[in-house]
């Protein structure tokens with residue numbers, strides 16, 4: 580076992596083995612607290628693989644009418660929820676005996692895509708990538724001709740198409756470059772419901788809940804918000820990249836760099852491990868609050884992107900039919916998904932917790948300054 584700076588029991592208490600453990604831990608941590616914390620559950624119709632109840636839970640720490648709010652969100656991409664949920668638990672403990680600055684509150688949004696978390700998928704119950712779902716569905720849907728060109732090669736319908744699949748993708752890469760290839764595959768598409776990075780045809784249940792949370796807590800009336808949405812899967816192993824998708828040169832980018840420091844990256848400028856994307860949750864917050872919000876994606880690296888695409892392809896092929904959770908092939912695909920987005924080694928876990936603490940401290944300090 581690798582030695583760690585943080586005690587092993589702290590890591591074990593933060594990181595859950597599965598969605599159900601994370602869900603129950605979060606509720607217990609919030610409800611056991613002495614001080615007043617508003618806890619609420621948003622339940623989904625679907626169930627988990629062992630028939631468990633799926634829900635998004637929220638908790639509020641601090642004064643109800645605080646004018647400054649830090650939002651910490653986990654599980655936007657389901658299976659990526661292990662890291663975000665751990666940061667939430669750690670933070671609930673960490674701030675327990677410390678007073679938040681006056682006039683500031685923390686909102687925790689736990690497992691905004693509980694289906695994906697429970698079923699070890701990136702997408703939700705409708706095959707939708709929640710982080711491509713925040714577009715205006717009253718307008719013509721965005722077109723992604725690159726994905727259309729690659730759709731069959733990415734997820735072959737029949738066995739014989741596999742032989743040419745890699746060839747098709749290699750040719751596309753040679754013609755357009757790695758960046759354009761990644762944009763075509765992962766930038767978002769609204770055409771293939773069984774496909775990768777599918778944004779949907781309407782607002783998902785998670786998006787509707789997100790909007791309800793926003794309205795119920797009257798976030799539009801607050802003076803300032805900072806949002807940290809925790810993800811995993813892109814970038815160097817265990818490194819927590821701060822990705823900022825606000826327009827280059829905007830007030831929010833300047834605030835992010837002042838508060839979080841020089842490591843902030845911008846997909847629009849090509850400085851991030853993430854490429855520009857359609858329908859991000861960021862755009863919802865930006866549209867509602869304009870320059871009163873700074874939204875960042877905290878992305879923890881795991882393994883390389885080629886391997887990630889491969890694991891995702893296998894998961895999407897698996898879910899073309901109803902699945903048997905205990906079948907050996909299902910177990911194999913799901914173990915690969917879990918490992919790809921949650922390596923679970925002590926060094927990885929520790930870097931997640933420490934980077935999480937660092938950012939939260941920076942956000943709280945930054946908001947108390949202005």
Ligand SMILES: [Zn+2]
Nearest residue numbers: 656659810811
């Ligand atoms: Zn993600």
